[in-house]
Amino acid sequence: MKKLVMSLILTLILATGVHAASDFIKIGLMAPMTGSWASEGLEMKQVLELLAQKINTSGGLLGKNVEIIVEDDAGDPRTAALAAQRLSTSGIVGVIGTYGSSITEASQTIYDEEGIIQIANGSTAVRLTEKGLKHFFRTCPRDDEQGRVAAQTIQKLGYKNVAILHDNTTYAKGLADETRRHLKTNKIRICFFDALTPGERDYSTILTMLKGKKPDVVFFTGYYPEAGLLLRQKRELNWKTPFIGGDATNHPDLIKIAGRDAAEGFRFISAPLPQDLPFRQARTFVSDFKSAYGTTPNSIYALLAGDGFRVLTYAIEKTKSLDKKAISKYLHHQLKSFRGLTGRITFNDKGDRIGDIYSNYMVVVKTFFELQQ
Amino acid sequence: MTTKTGITCLLMLLFFCCPAVLNRYWVDVLNNVGLYALLGLSLNIILGDAGLFHMGHAAFYAIGAYTAAILNTQYNIPMLYLIPVGGIFAALFSAIIARPIIHLRGDYLLVVTIGLVEIVRISLVNDVFGLTGGANGIFGIDRMIIAGMKIRRPHHFFYFIYVFMIITVFMFSRLKQSRFGRALNYIREDETAAQGSGIHTAHYKLLAFILGAGWAGMTGVIYASKMTIISPESFSFWESVVVFMIVILGGSGSISGVILGAFLIIGLPEIFRGFAEARMLVFGGAMMLLMIFRPQGIIASVPQMYKIRNKS
Amino acid sequence: MEQFFLQLTNGLTVGSIYALIALGYTMVYGVLKLINFAHGDLFTTGAYLGFTVLASLALTDHLGQFTGIISLAVMVMVMVGIIGIILERAAYKPLRQSPRLSAVVSALGASIFIQNAIMLIYGATFYFYPQDILPKFTIDIFGIAIPIMRCIVFMVSIALMASLYIFIQKTTMGAAIRAAAIDQDAARLMGINVDRVISVVFFVGPALGGAAGLMVGMYYGHINFTMGWVYGLKAFTAAILGGIGNIPGAMLGGLLLGVIESLGAAYISFAWKDALAFCVLILILIFRPTGLLGERVAEKI
Numbered sequence: 001m002k003k004l005v006m007s008l009i010l011t012l013i014l015a016t017g018v019h020a021a022s023d024f025i026k027i028g029l030m031a032p033m034t035g036s037w038a039s040e041g042l043e044m045k046q047v048l049e050l051l052a053q054k055i056n057t058s059g060g061l062l063g064k065n066v067e068i069i070v071e072d073d074a075g076d077p078r079t080a081a082l083a084a085q086r087l088s089t090s091g092i093v094g095v096i097g098t099y100g101s102s103i104t105e106a107s108q109t110i111y112d113e114e115g116i117i118q119i120a121n122g123s124t125a126v127r128l129t130e131k132g133l134k135h136f137f138r139t140c141p142r143d144d145e146q147g148r149v150a151a152q153t154i155q156k157l158g159y160k161n162v163a164i165l166h167d168n169t170t171y172a173k174g175l176a177d178e179t180r181r182h183l184k185t186n187k188i189r190i191c192f193f194d195a196l197t198p199g200e201r202d203y204s205t206i207l208t209m210l211k212g213k214k215p216d217v218v219f220f221t222g223y224y225p226e227a228g229l230l231l232r233q234k235r236e237l238n239w240k241t242p243f244i245g246g247d248a249t250n251h252p253d254l255i256k257i258a259g260r261d262a263a264e265g266f267r268f269i270s271a272p273l274p275q276d277l278p279f280r281q282a283r284t285f286v287s288d289f290k291s292a293y294g295t296t297p298n299s300i301y302a303l304l305a306g307d308g309f310r311v312l313t314y315a316i317e318k319t320k321s322l323d324k325k326a327i328s329k330y331l332h333h334q335l336k337s338f339r340g341l342t343g344r345i346t347f348n349d350k351g352d353r354i355g356d357i358y359s360n361y362m363v364v365v366k367t368f369f370e371l372q373q
Numbered sequence: 374m375t376t377k378t379g380i381t382c383l384l385m386l387l388f389f390c391c392p393a394v395l396n397r398y399w400v401d402v403l404n405n406v407g408l409y410a411l412l413g414l415s416l417n418i419i420l421g422d423a424g425l426f427h428m429g430h431a432a433f434y435a436i437g438a439y440t441a442a443i444l445n446t447q448y449n450i451p452m453l454y455l456i457p458v459g460g461i462f463a464a465l466f467s468a469i470i471a472r473p474i475i476h477l478r479g480d481y482l483l484v485v486t487i488g489l490v491e492i493v494r495i496s497l498v499n500d501v502f503g504l505t506g507g508a509n510g511i512f513g514i515d516r517m518i519i520a521g522m523k524i525r526r527p528h529h530f531f532y533f534i535y536v537f538m539i540i541t542v543f544m545f546s547r548l549k550q551s552r553f554g555r556a557l558n559y560i561r562e563d564e565t566a567a568q569g570s571g572i573h574t575a576h577y578k579l580l581a582f583i584l585g586a587g588w589a590g591m592t593g594v595i596y597a598s599k600m601t602i603i604s605p606e607s608f609s610f611w612e613s614v615v616v617f618m619i620v621i622l623g624g625s626g627s628i629s630g631v632i633l634g635a636f637l638i639i640g641l642p643e644i645f646r647g648f649a650e651a652r653m654l655v656f657g658g659a660m661m662l663l664m665i666f667r668p669q670g671i672i673a674s675v676p677q678m679y680k681i682r683n684k685s
Numbered sequence: 686m687e688q689f690f691l692q693l694t695n696g697l698t699v700g701s702i703y704a705l706i707a708l709g710y711t712m713v714y715g716v717l718k719l720i721n722f723a724h725g726d727l728f729t730t731g732a733y734l735g736f737t738v739l740a741s742l743a744l745t746d747h748l749g750q751f752t753g754i755i756s757l758a759v760m761v762m763v764m765v766g767i768i769g770i771i772l773e774r775a776a777y778k779p780l781r782q783s784p785r786l787s788a789v790v791s792a793l794g795a796s797i798f799i800q801n802a803i804m805l806i807y808g809a810t811f812y813f814y815p816q817d818i819l820p821k822f823t824i825d826i827f828g829i830a831i832p833i834m835r836c837i838v839f840m841v842s843i844a845l846m847a848s849l850y851i852f853i854q855k856t857t858m859g860a861a862i863r864a865a866a867i868d869q870d871a872a873r874l875m876g877i878n879v880d881r882v883i884s885v886v887f888f889v890g891p892a893l894g895g896a897a898g899l900m901v902g903m904y905y906g907h908i909n910f911t912m913g914w915v916y917g918l919k920a921f922t923a924a925i926l927g928g929i930g931n932i933p934g935a936m937l938g939g940l941l942l943g944v945i946e947s948l949g950a951a952y953i954s955f956a957w958k959d960a961l962a963f964c965v966l967i968l969i970l971i972f973r974p975t976g977l978l979g980e981r982v983a984e985k986i
Contacts, residue, residue, distance in 0.1 A: 033809065034804075034809040035809070036811075036909075038809045038810040038811075039810055039811075042810070076606050077509075077510070077602065077604045077606055077607075078600075078604065078606050078607045081600060081602070085397075085398060085401050086398055088397075089396055089397045089398035089401075090398075102508065102509045102510075102604070105509070105512060105602065106600075106602050106604070109601050109602070113525070167508075168498065168499075168500075168507050168508045168956070169508055169509065170508075170509040173507070194955065194956075195955070195956055196955055196956075197498075197955065197956060197958075197959070199915075200915070201901065201905045201912075202695070202699050202905070204695040204698075204835075204947075205692055205695050205696075205946075205947050205950040205951050205955065205958075206950070206955050208688060208691045208692055208695065208951065209688070209692075209951050212688050225811070225907075228907075229905065229906075232905075232906060236832035236834065236835070237832060238832075253811065256813045256907075257811070257813065257906060257907050259816045259906065260816070426786070426789075473971045474967070474970070474971060477970060477974065479785065480718075480720060480785070481925075481970055481974060483720070483789070484720075484921070484922075484925055484966070484970065485966070485967050485970050485971075487918070488922070488963035488964075488966045488967050489963075489967065491918070491959065491960070491963050492960045492963045492964060492967075495956075495957065495959050495960040495963075496960060498956070499954075499956045499957060499960075610918075614793060618790070618793070621786065621790050622790075651801075651805060653797055653800075653801040654797075654798055654801040654802060654805060656794075656797060657793075657794045657795065657796070657797030657798030657799075657800075657801060658794065658798050659794070660790060660791065660793060660794025660797065660798075661775070661776050661791045661794040661795055661798065663790075663794075664780060664783070664787040664788070664790050664791040664794065665779045665780060665791070668780075668783055668784070668787040
C-alpha cells in the first residue's frame with residue numbers, strides 16, 4: 001500500500017514535468033469528438049487544423065507556430081467541465097468551443113476563472129452572454145433572434161395551427177420558448193408544446209400523439225439525430241404534415257438518418273451552409289478544405305469555429321501580445337466588421353455577434369439542402 | 374509510536390504538500406480522487422461491511438448535491454451549512470426508500486437499486502416539482518466560505534476534501550470496531566446466524582443504508598460547490614458503477630483498500646490520458662482479470678485480530 | 686380508440702425487441718444465476734456485425750432482397766452466438782466457484798470491454814444501415830394504417846421466441862437446460878454435460894440478442910456503440926418483470942414492458958416513460974418479487 005502510494009505520487013510529479021517549454025502559441029479546441037455530435041466535432045477539428053497550418057506555413061503568429069490542443073467534451077456537461085479543467089491548465093490563450101449550449105455553459109466558469117478567452121461556435125442559448133462574463137464571445141447568433149425568424153417563417157408559410165416539440169436542453173427549450181412567444185404575439189394557435197427525450201430510437205409514440213392533434217406544421221427545435229428519426233418514423237406512419245426544424249437540425253447526417261424520401265421537403269432555419277456563403281473568404285476556404293480533406297465541409301458550425309479561431313489570431317496579431325485582457329478588450333471594442341468566413345463579425349459588449357444571419361432552408365434531396373428565400 | 378504509524382504519518386505529510394509541487398490540473402485530479410474515495414467509503418458501509426448489493430449510490434449523491442444546490446440558489450443559504458443538510462436529506466431519502474426493499478435477496482436488491490438510481494436521474498431531468506432545472510441542471514451554485522475565505526481554487530478544495538476525508542476515515546474506523554460495525558460484518562457473513570444471535574438484521578441494514586446515504590449526500594454538497602453547475606448526467610447509473618468498482622476492486626470492507634481503489638480507478642485513467650481511446654478498454658479488461666485472479670480486491674479486508682492474553 | 690391501438694402496436698413492436706434481448710438475460714440467469722451485464726453489448730455487436738456483413742458482402746445484391754436478409758440474419762446470429770461462447774469461457778467460466786459478486790463485476794468489466802472494443806474498431810460516430818433494402822409501405826389492419834416494418838419486426842421476434850420455446854420444451858437439450866437451471870449438481874448426476882449446456886445457453890441467448898440488434902439497426906437505420914446500454918437495461922427490467930430464469934416470463938415481460946412504456950408515454954407523459962418502467966419494476970419486486978411468472982426471491986424478516 002505504502003509503496004503504491006509513493007509510486008503514485010512520484011508518477012504524478014513526473015507527469016507534470018512532461019509539459020515542455022512553449023515555443024508555440026496554444027489555442028484550445030473543446031469539441032464533441034465522441035457522442036451523438038461526433039461528426040460536428042471532427043469537422044471543427046479539421047477546420048481549425050487547416051487554418052492553423054496556413055498560419056504556420058506563412059510565417060506563424062507573432063513569429064511562433066500555432067498549436068491546436070483538442071479536448072473532447074463528448075457532448076455532455078460533465079465531461080466538458082473536466083475537459084475545460086484540462087485545457088485551462090495547458091497554457092492556452094483562448095479556446096474555441098463548443099457545440100451545444102448546455103455543454104458550453106458547464107465550461108464557462110472554469111475558463112472565466114482563469115481569464116481564458118472562450119469563443120463558442122455552436123451555442124445559441126440567450127443565457128450564455130447574460131452573465132457578464134468578460135472573456136466569453138460567440139460567433140453564432142442567439143436564440144431570441146432565431147425564434148423571431150422562425151415565427152416569421154411559420155407565419156409567412158401560412159400555418160395557423162402549430163405544434164412545438166423540443167428536447168429539454170437549454171438550447172432547444174430556449175428556442176421553443178422564444179418561438180412560442182413570437183407566435184403568441186401574432187395570435188397563432190399552438191396546439192402542442194412538449195419535449196421528447198433525446199438519445200432514444202423510437203419516437204412513434206410521440207408522433208402518433210402529435211398526429212392526433214392535427215397540427216398544420218410541427219416545429220422541432222432539437223438536434224439533428226432526433227430530427228432525422230422523427231422524419232423517418234413519421235413517414236412510416238404515412239403522416240404528411242410538414243416539419244420545420246431549428247438550426248441544430250442542420251447537418252447532412254439528417255438525410256442519412258431519415259432516409260432520402262423522408263427528408264424530402266423538410267425545412268429548417270439556419271445560418272447559411274458553407275457552400276452557400278457568398279463571401280470570397282468562404283469560397284476560398286471551402287475549396288482549400290476540399291483539397292486537404294477530400295470533401296467540402298458540411299457544417300456551418302465548423303466554419304463558425306473557424307471564424308472564432310480567425311478573430312482570435314487576428315486579435316493576437318493586432319495587439320501584438322498574448323495578454324488575455326488586452327485581447328478581450330480588442331475583440332469587444334476594436335474589432336469591427338472583420339471579414340469572417342461567415343460574414344462580417346463585430347462583437348458587442350456582451351460578447352454576442354452583431355448582425356443578421358439567419359436564412360430559410362429546405363431539404364431538396366437532389367440538390368442537398370437548398371436555400372429558400 | 375510504531376514504525377508503521379510513523380511512515381504513514383510521513384507519507385501523509387508529503388501528500389499534503391502535493392499542491393505546492395503539482396500543477397492545477399493534477400491537483401484537481403487528486404480532488405476528484407478524494408471525492409470518489411469519500412463516496413467509496415460511504416458505499417463501503419453498505420456494500421463492504423454489510424454486504425448489501427447496492428448499485429444505486431449515485432442517487433444519494435444526487436439528492437445531497439441537488440438539495441444543497443436548490444437551497445443555495447433559491448434561498449441563498451451558504452453552502453457550508455448545507456453540507457449536513459444535504460446529508461440529512463439523503464439519509465431521509467434512503468430511509469424511506471430502503472425500508473420496503475431491505476428484505477430482497479442479493480441480485481434483486483441490486484436490480485432495484487439500479488432502477489432507483491435511474492428513476493432519480495429521470496426525475497432530475499424532468500424537472501420534478503419545477504426545482505431541478507431539467508437536463509441542464511442548476512447553475513450558479515456558490516462556493517463554500519470558511520472563516521471568510523472562499524474555497525475556489527483546486528488547492529483550496531484539496532485541503533478541504535482531504536481534511537474531511539481524514540475525519541471520515543477516523544470515524545469509520547471507529548465504527549468498524551464498534552458493535553454496529555461488527556453486527557454488519559456478521560450480517561454479511563451469515564445472515565441467518567446473525568439473526569439467530571439476536572441481531573435485528575433489518576434494523577441494522579437500514580442503518581447501514583442511512584449512514585452510507587448521509588455521507589454520500591454530504592459529499593454531493595461538496596461536489597456541487599466545486600462544480601458550481603450540476604446536471605443529472607453526473608449522477609447516472611454509470612457513476613454508481615464506478616463507485617461500486619472502487620469498493621470491490623480496492624477491497625470491500627477495507628478502508629485503505631477503498632481509498633487505494635479510488636486512486637487507481639480515477640487517477641490512473643488520467644495518467645494514461647495519452648492513450649485516451651484504449652484506456653476504458655483496458656479498464657474493462659482489468660476488471661475481468663482482477664476478479665479472476667484476486668477477487669477479494671487489492672487490499673482485502675483484514676479480519677479483526679484479538680490478542681489472547683496468556684494467564685501464566 | 687385509434688390512438689390507443691396505434692400506441693398499442695408501437696408498444697408491442699418495441700416490446701418484442703425487449704423480449705428477444707430479455708431472453709438472453711433470463712436463460713443465462715436460469716442456468717448460472719448470473720446477470721450477464723455484457724448482454725446489451727452483444728446486442729450492439731449484432732447490429733455492427735450486421736452492418737459490416739451487409740456493407741462488405743452486398744448480400745442483397747447477390748441474393749435478392751428476401752434471401753439476402755435471411756442469410757444476413759443467420760450469419761449475424763451465428764457470429765454473435767460464437768462471441769457469446771467466447772465471452773463465457775473468458776469471463777465467467779473461471780469464476781464458477783467464486784462468490785456471485787465476482788461474476789457480476791466481471792460481467793460489468795466485460796460489458797465495458799466489448800463496448801469500447803466496438804468503439805475502437807468502428808469509431809465513435811453513427812453508422813447508417815443502407816436504406817433501400819427494406820419494404821416501406823403500410824398495411825391496413827382493422828382500418829388502421831400500420832407500417833409494414835413494424836409488423837415484420839414483431840412477427841420475426843415472435844417467430845424466434847416460439848422457436849426457442851419449442852427448443853426448450855421439446856428437445857433433449859432443452860430439457861437438459863431446464864434441468865441445469867433447477868439444480869446444476871443434480872443435473873450432473875443425471876449424466877448431463879453441464880458445461881455443454883452452458884455453452885449452448887451462451888450461444889442461443891446472445892444469438893437472439895444479436896438478431897435483435899440487427900433488426901434494430903435495419904428498422905431504425907442508425908447504430909452507435911452505446912446503443913446496448915439502454916436496451917440492455919430495459920430488457921433486463923423486462924426479464925425481471927416476467928420472472929427471471931423463466932423463459933415465457935421473459936417474453937411476456939418484454940411485451941408487457943413495451944406496452945406499458947408506450948401507453949404510459951402516450952397517456953401520462955413522454956418524458957417520464959423510462960421512470961415509469963422502473964417504477965413498475967420496483968413495485969413488482971416489492972409486492973410480487975417472483976415477477977409475474979417466476980420463483981420466490983425474497984425472504985421475509
